[in-house]
Every structure is written in C-alpha cells, then in structure tokens.
C-alpha cells in the first residue's frame with residue numbers, strides 16, 4: 001500500500017525539483033528525490049531521471065577556458081630526455097597524475113612542504129586522528145566547507161560584477177561548481193526529502209560525510225583546489241581572514257595528503273570488499289541504491305592510478321577505461337583542442353594493462369590478492385571479455401567451506417556474502433524460517449519474539465524489533481563522544497590490543513551495572529530472559545561494546561571466543577554473542593558468515609545471536625567465522641554483548657557427544 005503511493009509523490013517531487021533547478025547558483029541542481037517506505041525500513045533515494053542523464057558524465061574539464069589552459073609541460077609527461085625521466089622517477093604514479101590534473105586545470109603546483117603536506121598547528125595528537133575514520137567529525141568539516149563556499153561565491157560574484165578588483169577566476173569557478181555538483185546537490189536533496197517527511201529527519205551533513213564518493217571529492221577539494229585558491233587570493237586579506245575564522249569557528253585542522261590517500265583507500269576497500277561493479281560505482285550506484293553522485297574522468301584517473309599502486313590491477317584497468325571512455329565521448333572543448341589530454345589518459349590506461357599483464361601470473365596464484373583478470377589482456381581491451389579472478393574462484397571457495405582454519409577461501413566467501421549472495425546449499429537452507437516465539441515465559445506471550453533462523457547448524461538467529469528506537473537513541477547519545485578507533489588482539493602478544501586495518505570501526509564501552517549506563521539494565525534482563533543464560537552479574541558478561549562504522553569500515557572475519565586460554569581464566573570463554581543493530585545502513589554493512597555462507601542484513605532494532613563454543617563448553621566452534629562487511633554508504637551502529645561460560649556452565653545446552 002505505502003509503497004505504491006509513489007505516483008502522486010513523484011508529481012509533487014517533480015515540481016519541487018523544477019523549482020530547485022531554478023534556484024540561484026552557478027549550475028543546476030539536478031536529480032530527483034524519491035522516498036518510499038516499506039515496513040519499518042524507510043529509504044530515501046536520489047535517482048537519475050533517464051539514461052541520457054546517466055550519460056552526461058563530467059570530465060572535470062568543463063570549466064577550463066582556452067586561455068586558461070596554461071603552457072602544458074608536455075616534456076614532463078612524454079619527453080625522453082634525462083630531466084623528464086628524472087622528474088618522472090621522482091614522482092609516484094598518483095603524484096604524477098595529480099600534477100597532470102593541476103596542469104590541465106591551470107593551477108599552480110604547491111611549493112614543497114606547503115600546507116597540504118603539514119597543516120599549521122599540526123601535532124602528534126592530530127596526526128593520530130584521520131578524517132576518514134570518523135564520520136561524525138567529518139560532518140563538521142562538511143559544514144565548514146559549505147561556509148567557505150558561501151563566502152567564496154559571494155566574492156566570486158563581486159569580482160564578476162566588478163564591485164571588487166580582479167580578473168577571471170577559473171580555478172575558483174571550477175571549485176564552486178565542484179561543490180555544487182556534489183556536496184551541495186546532496187544536501188539540497190536531503191533537505192527537500194526531510195521537508196516531505198514526518199518521521200525522523202536525516203542529517204544532510206552526515207549524508208555527505210558517509211558517502212564514499214562525496215567524501216573523496218570533498219577531501220580532494222580541501223587538499224588540492226582550496227590550497228591553490230588561498231594562494232591565489234592571498235592579497236585579499238579580509239577574505240582570507242573570513243575563510244579561516246568565520247567559516248571555521250572550531251578551528252578544525254584541514255585534511256592533509258594522508259587524508260586524501262585514506263579517502264582513495266576507502267573507495268578501494270569498499271569496492272573490493274563488496275565486489276561493486278566499477279561503472280555503476282563511478283556513477284553513484286552503492287550496492288542496490290542509486291545515488292545522484294558520480295565522479296568525473298579526472299577523478300577516475302586519480303582513482304585508477306591509486307588502484308595501480310595498490311596492485312589492484314583489474315579494477316585499475318576498469319577505472320582507467322572508464323576515465324578514457326568518458327573523455328573520448330565527451331564533446332569537451334578542451335579535450336578536442338588539446339589532444340595531449342587524451343594521450344595522457346591513454347598512456348595511463350595502457351600502463352595499467354602492461355602492469356596487469358606483467359603481474360598477472362603471480363597475482364592470479366596469490367590467493368590473498370586475486371585482483372587481476374582471469375587471463376592476460378590482449379588489446380584492444382573489451383571490458384565484457386574479462387572476469388576478475390576473485391569472481392572466478394567463487395565456486396572453488398564455496399566448495400572449500402569445510403576448511404575451518406583461516407584460509408583464502410574464507411576471505412573470498414566473505415566478499416560474496418557481503419555482496420548479498422547466499423552460498424548455502426538447498427540442504428542447509430531447508431528448515432530455515434521465521435516465527436513468533438511465545439515459549440518460556442508469559443512475558444513473551446503478550447510480546448512474542450520475532451525470530452528468524454539464518455542457519456540451522458550451528459544456529460544463528462536474527463530477532464527483530466528487540467531494541468526500541470528510544471533506547472537506541474539513548475545508547476548512541478551515550479556513545480558518540482567516546483568513540484575511538486577499534487583495536488584487535490595482537491597476534492604476537494595476546495595481552496595487547498592494537499589498531500589494525502582488519503578492523504576499522506571506532507567504538508566505546510558502556511557498563512550496565514554502574515554509573516550512567518544503568519539505563520541499559522532492562523535490556524540486559526530482556527536478553528537474559530530471551531537467551532535463558534545469566535548475563536547481568538558483571539562476571540558473566542562484558543559491558544556493552546558500541547561500535548560505529550563509516551564508509552569502507554569493516555571488521556574482517558574472526559571468531560568471538562578467545563584462542564588464548566589465558567584470556568579465559570576468570571570468566572571462562574565467550575559462549576554467546578548477542579549483536580544488536582542500532583541503525584539501518586544505506587548500503588553494505590551486513591554481518592557475513594563465510595563458512596555458513598550467509599549474511600545478516602543490518603535491520604535497526606534487530607539482534608543477531610549465536611554460540612561461539614561447541615556444546616562441550618570448551619572448544620571454539622570454528623564454523624562461526626564472521627565479520628562486519630564494509631559499509632558502502634551511510635553509517636552503521638552496532639552493540640555487542642558477550643556472555644561468558646563460568647556463570648553459565650549449568651545452563652549452557654550440552655550434547656551427548658564430547659566432540660559436539
């Protein structure tokens with residue numbers, strides 16, 4: 001019923017969007033907003049109007065005018081003399097591409113050691129903090145950029161109307177356009193969607209901070225474009241002061257090159273971890289959700305170069321093909337006038353193919369990479385003829401699901417369940433169902449548990465509507481200021497915890513048995529009643545661990561019970577995991593079980609529950625390998641409650657066979 005009310009909505013949305021297009025700005029704000037609400041999951045999606053619209057992809061060169069295309073240093077890129085070779089060798093591929101982008105945009109190269117390398121006032125504390133790992137901090141930066149945009153746009157018009165001295169400002173113009181076509185477009189769309197709704201409103205700045213392409217585009221503008229503008233406009237002292245102080249009242253330290261690298265890495269990890277199609281991803285498709293945001297050919301060039309340096313050759317070829325294809329079909333004046341641009345794109349693309357072919361054999365047998373195609377590339381490259389090795393190994397990996405020790409197949413299967421594929425056999429799927437559970441206690445008779453069995457042996461349950469919205473809001477409120485990068489147990493020293501790329505969320509702990517966390521006690525009692533295990537006395541449980549993930553953040557497959565018996569001396573090992581989703585996730589962010597071949601969907605308010613030990617209460621159940629899939633778009637919140645053995649050995653269901 002609710003889902004089919006789209007017609008009317010679409011008409012009024014169309015009107016709104018037409019009005020939107022009329023609003024003042026340098027460019028039009030395209031795209032249409034749609035909302036649909038099905039059951040408890042309300043989604044806002046921003047969709048492109050037509051195929052044609054999809055094809056109108058930016059090259060990133062639209063705003064460069066003939067006389068601004070400065071003396072292009074052709075020799076640096078194509079020359080064969082000693083100087084050119086030397087310069088090329090000094091630069092990494094990404095830097096070379098970046099300096100090319102600067103040249104075609106007509107912006108100056110920054111002096112070495114300038115602000116983009118090390119921000120003023122940077123200290124060790126700052127260096128530990130990285131923008132891409134904290135969506136809730138990053139959203140403040142989105143606000144700063146919007147203020148900067150307003151100040152600079154005002155200035156731009158004053159110069160244009162000759163109220164202020166100054167000539168043509170192409171770099172500033174392209175900077176303003178870039179903001180309009182990405183962050184500003186998204187923010188305006190979300191604000192309109194908010195106006196249309198009466199349920200909980202979406203935070204438009206968080207929307208930008210949790211979209212991998214918007215995040216990358218924004219950080220890139222801070223690190224590159226804005227730096228040039230600040231240099232160019234140095235003599236307008238009032239303007240510079242307004243930009244530093246009025247736009248940035250909290251004195252946030254602007255992103256650095258390291259943040260730009262992190263943003264590129266986020267794109268790579270998101271795509272690799274959930275097997276996103278390159279063309280669709282570049283055009284804003286996030287898992288199943290189509291967004292109105294894409295990247296230009298220049299962006300794709302930089303992204304492709306980054307993938308090369310990360311030895312991810314198959315995706316690199318795809319990104320660079322997309323970049324080349326985009327500028328080739330574009331009717332851009334600059335591209336037509338300066339064949340050298342296409343030459344550079346082609347050269348980078350060919351370079352990726354060469355590296356692919358050189359490394360193909362080694363990588364295709366390296367089960368931990370597998371990011372090459374199934375065969376060497378024979379030019380001319382036809383994108384339809386090649387499959388990524390990782391896709392191809394899917395069947396073999398699925399057949400190896402009985403290998404319970406950490407091995408390559410776990411990571412391949414994890415990627416596939418994270419992409420929403422189910423690997424369970426018909427036999428494994430039989431008997432899986434949903435039901436209302438009223439047993440055990442009168443409490444559940446009036447308030448039954450909405451159960452779903454995701455896997456039979458070992459059992460994995462998802463129970464819906466277990467944590468209410470109000471409580472969720474309270475938990476997040478209590479957690480958000482305490483979030484810190486998550487750690488994992490050091491493999492070389494089990495008593496230590498360390499920051500690792502295998503777990504990129506941030507987290508905090510809330511104790512239900514003391515202080516301000518006591519509001520969680522009723523939830524603990526509810527979990528106790530449901531699981532029929534003891535989990536309120538502190539020695540029976542850990543505190544609630546609350547974790548937050550932004551785009552690309554994940555937790556690689558692991559087992560929740562401890563391997564090292566020393567960790568279990570006082571409380572025993574972790575028998576049970578109760579993991580609650582405290583948010584929906586716009587795209588990605590499932591909880592994947594690679595051995596079981598299934599993933600839970602992040603549904604706000606539901607919990608997922610499974611035993612980590614065998615029935616003998618001693619051995620770890622190695623079939624419970626699981627992990628948090630990379631978030632593609634949005635933020636994901638979870639809470640973990642781990643229940644321990646010693647307080648529960650009497651109640652833990654045992655088997656007849658000691659091996660069981």
Ligand SMILES: O=C(O)CCC(=O)C(=O)O
Nearest residue numbers: 555590591627628638640
């Ligand atoms: O984020 C998830 O979906 C899984 C988290 C998890 O496994 C953990 O925190 O131990």
Ligand SMILES: [Fe+2]
Nearest residue numbers: 558559560626
């Ligand atoms: Fe876990």
